[in-house]
Amino acid sequence: MTTDTQHSQPVPATTGDGEISAPPPVGAPDPLPSGRLAGWGAGAGPLAAVITIPAVLIVGLLVVVVYLSFKTGGLPGGTFTTSNYGDFFGDSQVWEVARNTLVYVAVTLATALLFGTTLAVLVERTDFGWEKTINATMVLRILIPGFFTAMGWIFLFHPRIGAINTWLMDLFGLSKAPIDIVSLGGMGFVEGLGLSAVVFIMASSSLRAMDGSLEEASRASGASALMTLRRVTLPLMVPSLIGASLFTATIAVSSLDIPLIMGLGDRVFVFSTYLYVATHPASGVTDYGVPAAFSTFMVVIALGFSWLYTRVLRSTRKYQVVTGKGYRPVTMRLGRWRWAAWLFVGGYFLWSTILPVLMVAWMSLQPFVRVPSADALKTVSLDNFRNLDWDYVLRGVATTVKLMLLAPTIAVAFSLAFSLVVVRSRLRVRFLYDIVAFLPQAVPQLIFAFSAFIAALYWSPGSFDLYGTLALLVIVMAMMQLAFGTRMFNAGLLQIHAELEEAAAMSGASAWATFRRVTLPLLRPVVTYSWLWLALLSFRDLTVPTILGSQDTLTLSAVSWTLYNSGQVGGSSAVTILMVAAMLPAVLLFLFVTRKRSVGAGGGAL
Amino acid sequence: MREQGLGHPLVVEHLRKTFADRAARVKAIDDVSFEVRDGELYTLLGPSGCGKTSTLRAVAGLEHPDGGRISIAGAVVSDGDGGRFVAPNKRDTGMVFQSYGIWPHMTVFDNAAFPLQVGKVKLSKAQMRERVERALAIVRLAGYEDRMATQLSGGQQQRLALARALIRQPKLLLLDEPLSNLDAKLREAMRAEVATLQQEIGVTTLYVTHDQDEALSMSSRIAVMSEGRIIQEGTPREIYERPATRFVADFVGTTNFLDASVSRGGNGAVTLTTEVGELTVGESTGSWKVGDVVVAAVRPESLRVHLAPAPEAANVLDAQVDRVMFVGDSLDCHLRVGSRSWVTRQDPRLPMEQGQRVWVEVPGDGLSLIRGGSEAGADAA
Numbered sequence: 001m002t003t004d005t006q007h008s009q010p011v012p013a014t015t016g017d018g019e020i021s022a023p024p025p026v027g028a029p030d031p032l033p034s035g036r037l038a039g040w041g042a043g044a045g046p047l048a049a050v051i052t053i054p055a056v057l058i059v060g061l062l063v064v065v066v067y068l069s070f071k072t073g074g075l076p077g078g079t080f081t082t083s084n085y086g087d088f089f090g091d092s093q094v095w096e097v098a099r100n101t102l103v104y105v106a107v108t109l110a111t112a113l114l115f116g117t118t119l120a121v122l123v124e125r126t127d128f129g130w131e132k133t134i135n136a137t138m139v140l141r142i143l144i145p146g147f148f149t150a151m152g153w154i155f156l157f158h159p160r161i162g163a164i165n166t167w168l169m170d171l172f173g174l175s176k177a178p179i180d181i182v183s184l185g186g187m188g189f190v191e192g193l194g195l196s197a198v199v200f201i202m203a204s205s206s207l208r209a210m211d212g213s214l215e216e217a218s219r220a221s222g223a224s225a226l227m228t229l230r231r232v233t234l235p236l237m238v239p240s241l242i243g244a245s246l247f248t249a250t251i252a253v254s255s256l257d258i259p260l261i262m263g264l265g266d267r268v269f270v271f272s273t274y275l276y277v278a279t280h281p282a283s284g285v286t287d288y289g290v291p292a293a294f295s296t297f298m299v300v301i302a303l304g305f306s307w308l309y310t311r312v313l314r315s316t317r318k319y320q321v322v323t324g325k326g327y328r329p330v331t332m333r334l335g336r337w338r339w340a341a342w343l344f345v346g347g348y349f350l351w352s353t354i355l356p357v358l359m360v361a362w363m364s365l366q367p368f369v370r371v372p373s374a375d376a377l378k379t380v381s382l383d384n385f386r387n388l389d390w391d392y393v394l395r396g397v398a399t400t401v402k403l404m405l406l407a408p409t410i411a412v413a414f415s416l417a418f419s420l421v422v423v424r425s426r427l428r429v430r431f432l433y434d435i436v437a438f439l440p441q442a443v444p445q446l447i448f449a450f451s452a453f454i455a456a457l458y459w460s461p462g463s464f465d466l467y468g469t470l471a472l473l474v475i476v477m478a479m480m481q482l483a484f485g486t487r488m489f490n491a492g493l494l495q496i497h498a499e500l501e502e503a504a505a506m507s508g509a510s511a512w513a514t515f516r517r518v519t520l521p522l523l524r525p526v527v528t529y530s531w532l533w534l535a536l537l538s539f540r541d542l543t544v545p546t547i548l549g550s551q552d553t554l555t556l557s558a559v560s561w562t563l564y565n566s567g568q569v570g571g572s573s574a575v576t577i578l579m580v581a582a583m584l585p586a587v588l589l590f591l592f593v594t595r596k597r598s599v600g601a602g603g604g605a606l
Numbered sequence: 607m608r609e610q611g612l613g614h615p616l617v618v619e620h621l622r623k624t625f626a627d628r629a630a631r632v633k634a635i636d637d638v639s640f641e642v643r644d645g646e647l648y649t650l651l652g653p654s655g656c657g658k659t660s661t662l663r664a665v666a667g668l669e670h671p672d673g674g675r676i677s678i679a680g681a682v683v684s685d686g687d688g689g690r691f692v693a694p695n696k697r698d699t700g701m702v703f704q705s706y707g708i709w710p711h712m713t714v715f716d717n718a719a720f721p722l723q724v725g726k727v728k729l730s731k732a733q734m735r736e737r738v739e740r741a742l743a744i745v746r747l748a749g750y751e752d753r754m755a756t757q758l759s760g761g762q763q764q765r766l767a768l769a770r771a772l773i774r775q776p777k778l779l780l781l782d783e784p785l786s787n788l789d790a791k792l793r794e795a796m797r798a799e800v801a802t803l804q805q806e807i808g809v810t811t812l813y814v815t816h817d818q819d820e821a822l823s824m825s826s827r828i829a830v831m832s833e834g835r836i837i838q839e840g841t842p843r844e845i846y847e848r849p850a851t852r853f854v855a856d857f858v859g860t861t862n863f864l865d866a867s868v869s870r871g872g873n874g875a876v877t878l879t880t881e882v883g884e885l886t887v888g889e890s891t892g893s894w895k896v897g898d899v900v901v902a903a904v905r906p907e908s909l910r911v912h913l914a915p916a917p918e919a920a921n922v923l924d925a926q927v928d929r930v931m932f933v934g935d936s937l938d939c940h941l942r943v944g945s946r947s948w949v950t951r952q953d954p955r956l957p958m959e960q961g962q963r964v965w966v967e968v969p970g971d972g973l974s975l976i977r978g979g980s981e982a983g984a985d986a987a
Contacts, residue, residue: 502668503707505694506780507721507770517724521711 044425048433051417055436058479061451062299062443068454069296074288076458084289088297094274094290101253101271104188108252109245111192115348116199117241124207125233126332128341135204136591141197141353143587145540145557146257148576151564152356153190154262155363157181163359163371187262187270191255193352195248202247206240207233212329225332239313246309247441250302254444257542257557261564271298272543275450279547288454295447306442357580364573384570385578393575395552396559400539402470403477403555408534410478412527415485420519422486423493424501434486441483449547452476456548468550477544481534492526493519532590539583613680615778615810616642616665621674623660634660635671636834642778642812643826647804649813651821652831653857659782661831662814666701666780667694679777695724700771700809701780705787708755708763708770715751717766718742721774741769744803761792768800772809779804779811785820797823818858822846830854846905848974855903855976862906862948868898876975878902881944882923888970892977901976908972909950911939912965913958921968930958941966 069085071078088094122128123135156164159177168178180186214236218228259273269277271294278291334341362372364384370376415437421427422434440448456467466472496519504514520527545555554562556579564572623635635657642648650658663669665676667683670691676684678699683692700721709717718738722729729737742748745765750758758766764784771779784800785793801824804811815821821828822842829839830853838850849855852863866885870877871894878885878900885902894900916922923943931938936951939958943966950966958964 497705497707499703499705499707500709502666502694503701503703503709503767503770504720504724505668506666506699506701507724508695508726508774509720509724510695513724517720518709522709 044421044427047417048421048425048427048429051414051421051433054414054418054479054482055433057475058436058439058448058482061448061455061476061479062439064455065292065295065299065447065451068288068451069292071292072289073286074290074292074454075286076454078289081289084293087290088293091290094294097269097271097274098294100184100269103184104191104259104270105249105252107185107188108192108195109249111189112195112199112248113241113245115193115196115352116244117203117237118344119196119200119348120203120207121229121233122341122345124204125229125329126334126341128334128338128345130345134345135201137349137353138197138200139591140587141194142201143536143540143583144194144353145542145576145579146191146194146255147261147542147557147561147564148360148580149194149352149356150190150258150261151363151569151573151576152359153181153186155359155369156355157186161369161371166371182262182266182268184263184268184270187259187268188252190262191252191258194258195251196348196352198248198251199241199244202240202244203237206237210236215329219329229332242309242312246305249305250442250444253298253302254446254543256446256546257561260542260546260561264565271444272446275446276546279450279453291450292454295450299443299447302443306438360573360576363569364577366570369569384574388571388574392554393556393559393578396554396556396575399470399473399549399553400556403474403545404535404538406474407477407481407538408531410474411481411485411534412531414478415482415489415530416523416527418482418486419489419493423490424498434490437482437486439483440480441487445480446543446547448480449476449544453547468548468553470553473545473548473553473555476548477538477541480544481537484534484537485530488526488530489523492523496522529594532586532593536583536586536590539579539586614641614643614677615679616648616812617675617677618661618665619675619677621661621664621676622672623657623664623669624672633657633834635664635674638674638831638834638836640829640836640839642810645808645810646826647801647811647813647824649815649821649825649828650831651815651818651828651858653816656831657834658814658816658831662780662782662812665778665812666699667692667697698774698777699780700774700776700778702764702767702771702782702784704783706763706767706784708758708766710754710756712755713751714742714747714753714755714758714766717755718769718773721770725774737773741773742766744772744807745769760788761796764788764796765799768803772807775809777810779809781811781813783815783817786815786817793820800824822858830857832857849903849976852901852903852976852978855974860906860949861903862909862943862946862950864902864904864943864946866900866902868894868896868900871895871898875970878975880923882925885921885923885968885973886970887973887975892975894975899978901978903974903976904968904972906948906950908969909948910967910969911941911950911952911956911958912967913956913962915965916967919967921970921973923966923968925964925966927958927960927962927964929960 068074068076070080070082072081072083074084119134119138123131154162156162157179159165159180159182162177162179162181165177165179168174169176181190210233215228215232218232219225223231253271256272256276259268259270260276263269263273264276274294275291278286278288363369365380365382366376367379367381367383370379418433418437422430422437452472456472500522501514501518504518509517540557541555542557542561545553545558546561549555549558556575560572560575560579563569563575618641619639621635621638622633624631624633626632638657638661640648650661652658660669664671664684665678671684673686674684675682675686678697681692681698682690683697684690709720712720715738716723718741719734722734722737738751739748742751745768747758747762747765747769750762755763755766764787767784781800785796788796797820804824813821813825822845825842827839827841828845829836830845831837832853838845838854840848845854845858849858849861855861855863864880864882864885866878866880868876869879869884876887876894878887880902887902910919911925912919912922925941925943925948928940928942928947930940932954935954937954937956937958939950939952941948941950941964948966952958
């Protein structure tokens with residue numbers, strides 16, 4: 001976590017294909033200091049002052065969690081104590097949550113890595129084809145809300161109501177459901193299916209950046225295609241796969257939707273649901289002390305892993321394999337194994353996306369949970385849609401729309417400021433801003449939300465009550481999105497040759513004119529891309545809105561969850577289907593706007 | 607002493623700049639002083655890392671010097687650390703970058719017009735159009751106004767960068783390795799073109815390059831730099847024919863060296879004793895005493911190879927052919943002269959074989975003397 005992070009971010013920050021940069025200098029230029037005083041260098045000071053506000057906010061939220069973990073009851077008014085840690089380490093129930101979290105994350109990682117990496121190798125290194133389609137579908141896959149898949153899988157594999165289970169039991173006369181998805185393994189698997197899209201995008205961009213001649217050298221040395229894959233390609237992918245694992249694990253820990261829908265009913269708790277229960281206690285008793293201690297523990301682990309990861313990256317930097325030339329080695333021919341590849345790809349999309357979507361659509365048309373059958377077809381109706389509490393749903397729509405417009409706008413503006421300071425200024429402290437902007441990605445966002453929840457609840461300045469307001473939701477969301485935005489702009493700025501800005505200064509342009517006339521227009525594609533992507537992520541997120549939202553600020557995803565949680569499965573399915581329908585035009589717009597650039601960069605800031 | 611030079615387009619005095627490189631401080635510019643006269647094309651020549659680009663960037667205002675003074679057209683633009691420092695956009699200069707810095711999101715017209723658009727003096731649309739068209743015509747880009755800059759070839763982008771740098775009619779033009787991104791053929795063509803253009807417009811130019819051919823063919827004067835300092839300053843002919851140090855002799859062109867000591871000294875003609883015989887130097891700069899240890903330097907093209915002893919010629923050294931390479935228009939010969947390996951180019955028809963004994967004639971006026979022993983002379987002292 002140093003200034004290097006701009007290159008070492010786990011998520012690829014592919015922005016365009018060099019079209020916005022000047023031709024790279026060849027020959028032997030004099031060595032230049034790393035941070036160049038660009039044309040608008042004079043503006044660095046004020047900019048740094050502006051971004052200090054969000055920077056303090058991000059660090060502050062983590063400090064609050066640590067602070068509260070040393071207070072009785074986790075309340076700002078409590079007295080100093082270390083008993084929260086005693087309770088945390090001593091409470092067998094909390095330890096069970098920790099163990100559950102570990103199992104859940106492990107299954108998630110295994111699933112995501114298996115599917116994501118295999119698909120990436122199929123697309124990038126074999127003659128399977130369908131590259132564009134699979135890439136676009138995977139981007140879409142990231143945007144599908146997690147609770148959507150979770151509901152779909154419940155309808156498929158729940159031991160009692162799951163269609164597949166019911167059919168299997170009927171078919172083979174089983175007394176017990178053969179597959180139990182409402183388990184830690186099930187949760188991890190479903191989460192992993194979703195996150196495999198993130199791994200796919202990171203793995204395939206690492207394959208695209210790899211110097212193809214390394215693999216061709218292996219083939220020329222007499223190694224078979226499979227041998228090359230095993231001995232050269234996969235080992236070279238390891239650093240980026242470690243990065244993907246870390247990133248994916250952090251999202252899995254933070255994600256609330258799947259563990260809520262699949263685990264809450266059966267009281268299978270992981271870290272995220274544990275924090276949810278702590279902030280939404282069934283009884284009136286509130287104790288934030290142990291959750292704060294647990295969160296502090298997670299922060300320490302997350303930061304530790306990030307630190308280790310940057311160390312790994314630095315040592316692997318020695319074997320620089322990235323050429324950026326986009327030179328692709330000869331592809332592996334699938335030959336008679338093509339059918340197997342088709343089975344894999346087809347099966348993946350069928351089970352991870354198509355069937356869950358169909359099941360949710362089916363349930364949205366049924367008065368109660370019914371396994372699809374000829375008989376059940378008779379009860380198909382649009383009643384769920386008609387009977388929805390439209391007033392309630394429309395309030396959700398309003399909140400979601402506001403959130404989608406405001407949070408990305410704030411995030412993009414601040415991200416740009418962060419990147420300008422980090423990449424272009426010569427301020428001695430610029431690396432600090434880089435680290436801070438990286439925090440919302442390194443630490444589960446759930447913890448930031450938890451911290452903001454308590455802070456807003458107990459530290460409202462005067463009559464200005466932040467708790468439960470849209471402002472709080474927007475601010476926290478925007479801070480979380482800084483990680484993604486800063487990464488995009490760092491990469492974008494690094495692609496803009498500093499001489500383009502210096503040329504403006506040499507032409508007599510002031511700092512502001514240089515920014516307005518040269519830097520900003522060159523970054524426009526990155527601005528559009530980041531804004532759209534963040535808006536789509538704001539739409540799908542359940543974690544921050546669930547922790548921070550009140551009755552007045554329920555987003556659509558929170559509405560759907562609330563309906564589901566109160567047993568209105570049909571209504572919840574209906575809202576979810578409407579959400580996906582509403583999202584489609586936005587996604588199509590996104591794919592259209594970004595059609596010229598590689599579909600990388602996804603994944604970020606889930 | 608430099609006071610009367612203040613009217614020059616560019617005066618640089620005792621410029622210093624250090625960079626932090628991990629723990630160490632690297633002296634990028636170490637007390638550099640020079641002045642560029644009106645209409646000159648003054649070149650900073652040196653290997654990468656010698657401080658030439660840093661010097662140019664300090665003149666441009668893109669680097670903050672640690673010390674020293676820079677005056678452009680009589681106005682001090684940079685004075686010591688923390689003293690006066692004029693921002694790059696407030697200096698009366700135009701600059702062409704190594705990568706050209708052509709803005710890909712603008713048309714050719716907008717690229718060239720940019721300095722006028724952001725300038726203090728507001729021009730009417732018609733005036734601007736006229737100025738831009740004139741500038742583009744000068745660099746032979748007339749008619750390209752409405753194209754996107756990215757549609758231009760490398761050479762065209764280069765010329766556009768030149769037009770943009772010139773459109774404000776700056777007092778000083780700064781060129782930072784402007785030809786290094788072009789392929790070899792185009793580079794040679796552009797060399798002549800840029801030099802001609804510079805002379806026609808008469809703009810005073812500071813030129814930075816690591817390419818000796820560029821420096822020799824284009825410059826009014828050259829300053830050879832090494833490790834942040836100017837080692838030798840002079841006209842291209844002076845630099846080439848009378849290198850002051852071993853470094854200059856080595857860096858500018860190919861040079862053959864021979865250790866020698868002065869056996870008859872004085873001003874002008876000097877006689878040297880070497881391990882392979884006596885040499886008489888027709889004319890040398892500086893005065894030499896008997897016993898001075900020197901290095902004699904001679905350019906490959908000054909040498910004449912005889913296949914038989916040539917008693918009528920002076921300064922003939924015994925040599926052995928190490929290797930002969932036919933390169934088309936000439937023979938590249940590697941000769942062993944005493945303990946030294948020399949190279950020379952000879953007529954391709956000369957019948958020479960490896961191992962053959964030959965006699966090398968060293969014309970007295972082709973020799974230059976560098977003070978010091980065989981390993982000395984790298985320093986300016």
